[in-house]
Amino acid sequence: METTTQFDLIVKMTLSAWDAQNGYLNKLLDELTEEQLMQEISPGRNRGIYLLGHLVAVSDDMLPLLGFVNRLFPALEQAFLTTPDKAGQEMPAIAELKENLAAVNAKLKEHFTATSSAQWLEKHNSVSAEDFAKEPHRNKLNIIISRTNHMANHIGQMLMLK
Amino acid sequence: METTTQFDLIVKMTLSAWDAQNGYLNKLLDELTEEQLMQEISPGRNRGIYLLGHLVAVSDDMLPLLGFVNRLFPALEQAFLTTPDKAGQEMPAIAELKENLAAVNAKLKEHFTATSSAQWLEKHNSVSAEDFAKEPHRNKLNIIISRTNHMANHIGQMLMLK
Numbered sequence: 001m002e003t004t005t006q007f008d009l010i011v012k013m014t015l016s017a018w019d020a021q022n023g024y025l026n027k028l029l030d031e032l033t034e035e036q037l038m039q040e041i042s043p044g045r046n047r048g049i050y051l052l053g054h055l056v057a058v059s060d061d062m063l064p065l066l067g068f069v070n071r072l073f074p075a076l077e078q079a080f081l082t083t084p085d086k087a088g089q090e091m092p093a094i095a096e097l098k099e100n101l102a103a104v105n106a107k108l109k110e111h112f113t114a115t116s117s118a119q120w121l122e123k124h125n126s127v128s129a130e131d132f133a134k135e136p137h138r139n140k141l142n143i144i145i146s147r148t149n150h151m152a153n154h155i156g157q158m159l160m161l162k
Numbered sequence: 163m164e165t166t167t168q169f170d171l172i173v174k175m176t177l178s179a180w181d182a183q184n185g186y187l188n189k190l191l192d193e194l195t196e197e198q199l200m201q202e203i204s205p206g207r208n209r210g211i212y213l214l215g216h217l218v219a220v221s222d223d224m225l226p227l228l229g230f231v232n233r234l235f236p237a238l239e240q241a242f243l244t245t246p247d248k249a250g251q252e253m254p255a256i257a258e259l260k261e262n263l264a265a266v267n268a269k270l271k272e273h274f275t276a277t278s279s280a281q282w283l284e285k286h287n288s289v290s291a292e293d294f295a296k297e298p299h300r301n302k303l304n305i306i307i308s309r310t311n312h313m314a315n316h317i318g319q320m321l322m323l324k
Binding site: 001006007009010011012013014016020021033040041044045101117118121136137141142145146148149150154155156157159160 | 168169171172173174175176177181199203204205239279280283285299300303304308310311312314315316317318319321322324
């Protein structure tokens with residue numbers, strides 16, 4: 001196996017892991033009722049709807065972070081990133097959040113497909129060129145790795161709603 | 163940047179993500195009391211001690227899966243992999259499980275350090291040579307990716323104990 005193929009293979013494995021977590025999330029969302037998603041994952045903790053909105057907002061934020069396009073749903077930031085659950089903020093309905101999730105994932109997929117292995121190792125938009133020169137691991141692919149683990153963490157919590 | 167360096171960089175990023183989740187787990191274990199670890203993560207669900215033992219057993223099982231050595235604590239399989247929580251099985255004390263975790267991670271680290279980037283793309287021990295020829299992504303590094311996400315999933319649940 002030549003080295004370029006090895007490099008491409010690992011990039012593909014990393015993207016497949018992201019896809020797998022999104023698959024688990026979508027399967028779980030298909031299984032949970034709206035009533036279940038309005039429950040807390042454990043007494044006093046975040047509700048399912050908040051974690052759903054939080055995951056949509058975090059994925060949406062990857063669009064500018066990876067240099068693709070602006071966020072599709074910037075209003076989600078206030079409801080699901082800067083404000084904790086149950087603080088009185090307005091939230092979209094669950095059905096709307098699910099549509100947002102699908103739209104964000106379709107847009108991400110479109111850009112992922114157009115990104116070469118070498119481009120995945122370019123800097124993302126939250127690191128300066130100066131820092132990136134010293135820390136080349138702070139690249140776009142590392143965003144995928146960290147966001148995949150972030151999603152796995154919250155999926156583990158949302159499983160409590162079943 | 164030459165291609166070999168790119169390949170090495172992604173391998174390093176993948177191993178760093180594994181280390182990061184283990185760091186989160188150890189930090190959480192330092193913060194939780196034994197009493198908290200004996201609680202259920204949510205009413206009727208797994209207890210913290212079970213998830214701890216489960217994560218130790220899964221990591222221990224990576225030693226033979228990656229072709230390094232035999233499992234260090236094979237008795238954990240019955241208590242934490244093949245038997246659900248609260249089924250009457252005997253379990254080691256929490257302090258012992260924490261020691262087991264440290265021992266498993268030290269052994270994994272020893273072998274990780276001795277594994278070259280190219281070796282990470284070799285087949286693991288749960289796939290046949292025939293299948294691996296058709297599906298080269300079923301390599302050792304993919305075990306790290308999937309086990310990192312698995313750990314993140316359960317850490318999300320153990321955070322409920324805080």
